[in-house]
Amino acid sequence: MKALIIGGAGFVGNYLIEHCKRDWQWSVHVTKMPNETIANPDVSIHDLDILEKKEITALLQTVRPDCIFHLAAQSSVAVSWKNPALTVDVNVKGSINVLEAIRELDYSPRILLIGSGEEYGHILPGETPISERNTPRPGNIYAATKACQNMIGAIYAKAYQMQIMMVRAFNHIGPNQSPLFVVADFCRQVAEIEAEMRPPVIHVGNLAAERDFTDVRDVVRAYSLLIQKGQPGETYNVGSSHAVSIEEVLTQILSLSARQIQVSVDPDRLRPVDIPIIEADITKLREVTNWTPAIPLQQTLEETLNYWRQTL
Numbered sequence: 001m002k003a004l005i006i007g008g009a010g011f012v013g014n015y016l017i018e019h020c021k022r023d024w025q026w027s028v029h030v031t032k033m034p035n036e037t038i039a040n041p042d043v044s045i046h047d048l049d050i051l052e053k054k055e056i057t058a059l060l061q062t063v064r065p066d067c068i069f070h071l072a073a074q075s076s077v078a079v080s081w082k083n084p085a086l087t088v089d090v091n092v093k094g095s096i097n098v099l100e101a102i103r104e105l106d107y108s109p110r111i112l113l114i115g116s117g118e119e120y121g122h123i124l125p126g127e128t129p130i131s132e133r134n135t136p137r138p139g140n141i142y143a144a145t146k147a148c149q150n151m152i153g154a155i156y157a158k159a160y161q162m163q164i165m166m167v168r169a170f171n172h173i174g175p176n177q178s179p180l181f182v183v184a185d186f187c188r189q190v191a192e193i194e195a196e197m198r199p200p201v202i203h204v205g206n207l208a209a210e211r212d213f214t215d216v217r218d219v220v221r222a223y224s225l226l227i228q229k230g231q232p233g234e235t236y237n238v239g240s241s242h243a244v245s246i247e248e249v250l251t252q253i254l255s256l257s258a259r260q261i262q263v264s265v266d267p268d269r270l271r272p273v274d275i276p277i278i279e280a281d282i283t284k285l286r287e288v289t290n291w292t293p294a295i296p297l298q299q300t301l302e303e304t305l306n307y308w309r310q311t312l
Contacts, residue, residue, distance in 0.1 A: 001026045003227075004065035004109075006050065006098060007072025009036035011177045012114075016069060016220040017043055024224060029063050031072070050094035056101035067110040067227045070098055073146075076180045077118065080142035081272060091145035092152075099156050099164070110163040112227045113153045117170035117212060117239060117278050118143035128243070129281040132168070132235045139275050150235060157233035165230035167223065170239030170280045173300055174216035175307035182246060183213070183304060186253050191308035193259055201262045202254075205269030207247035210277040212239040215295035225289035239280030240293050252301050 003020050005013055008030035017040050020026045031048035032038055038045050044063075048055050050072050073091050074080065080087040095113065102111060120130050121137035138144040150166045157164040177184040182205075192198045222238045230236060254261055285291055 002065045004029045004063055004068045006031050006070045009038050012216060013071050015216050019220045019224060050097055053097040053101055056097055060101055060105060065109055069112050071114050077140050077142045080140060084141040087141050087145050092148050095149045103160050108163050110227050112223060113149055113166045115146040115150045115166055115168045117168050117280060119147040119168055122275060128277055129241055129279040131281040132237055132284055154233055163232045165226055166235040168235060168237050169219060170212040172214050172216045172219040175304050186250055187305040188308045190253055190257050190305060191312050193261055194257060195312050200259055201264050203264050203266040210243040210245045212243045212279045213297055214240045214293050215300040218293040218295055222291045225291050229289050236285045237280040237282050239282055241280055241282045243277055243279035256302055256305050
């Protein structure tokens with residue numbers, strides 16, 4: 001099997017590369033932006049800007065992959081509020097360029113479009129855990145672009161008989177994640193406090209929000225199963241099926257440190273709109289792939305904190 005990972009220089013991409021190589025023995029091709037690096041041996045690396053369709057077409061004609069993971073995205077909710085135009089360009093226009101280039105091939109590879117649990121937006125009473133049948137009500141710019149990508153993917157699958165599966169991935173976490181995301185941010189702050197690089201005060205945003213956290217290594221395992229077993233045109237939730245509050249996550253991280261750390265709410269870290277609870281119903285995914293998360297939250301938090309301790 002020859003796999004192409006579009007946008008493989010990021011957090012998830014690096015784990016997916018390793019998983020495809022180690023657990024499936026696939027031949028892996030990976031794309032990145034010219035300013036990015038991928039430090040992974042035994043993979044073919046290609047520079048690619050998904051806003052340039054001609055580049056995508058040329059790459060596909062050269063590589064001719066059996067399956068394509070489309071990971072390239074502007075994936076930060078916070079950044080999407082600050083730069084909505086960039087988010088639309090990358091997540092919507094870029095995805096259309098990828099699908100158009102694939103459509104023009106003389107064969108039909110299997111494709112996985114990576115979306116987000118944020119697409120569901122405001123969840124009404126009685127809708128938790130939330131299933132793929134629920135109507136998306138995006139509550140932020142990033143979520144709106146991913147909901148758009150999902151709809152476009154479903155249209156292409158039906159109109160052109162393309163083997164496209166869509167994922168709504170809930171919060172995935174682990175070592176080496178950018179501190180733009182909450183768990184990595186908390187762990188980095190604690191590691192900096194332990195290293196006496198900052199005062200013993202951790203700055204936080206909304207602690208009441210509840211989110212569905214899954215270890216990134218479990219997430220990429222789900223992706224590889226879906227690209228083999230998923231049904232074209234279908235959307236699958238990927239998550240732990242259990243929401244925990246940001247406050248609980250913070251408490252667990254603080255318990256891993258011997259330092260006495262104060263908590264301070266920073267108004268700049270509060271989002272204009274924040275969804276109270278997001279929790280995945282993963283019944284559909286389990287029925288198709290027999291996947292279930294294997295790595296407990298406490299282990300992921302400890303390994304992420306240790307990553308930042310070692311990095312600093």
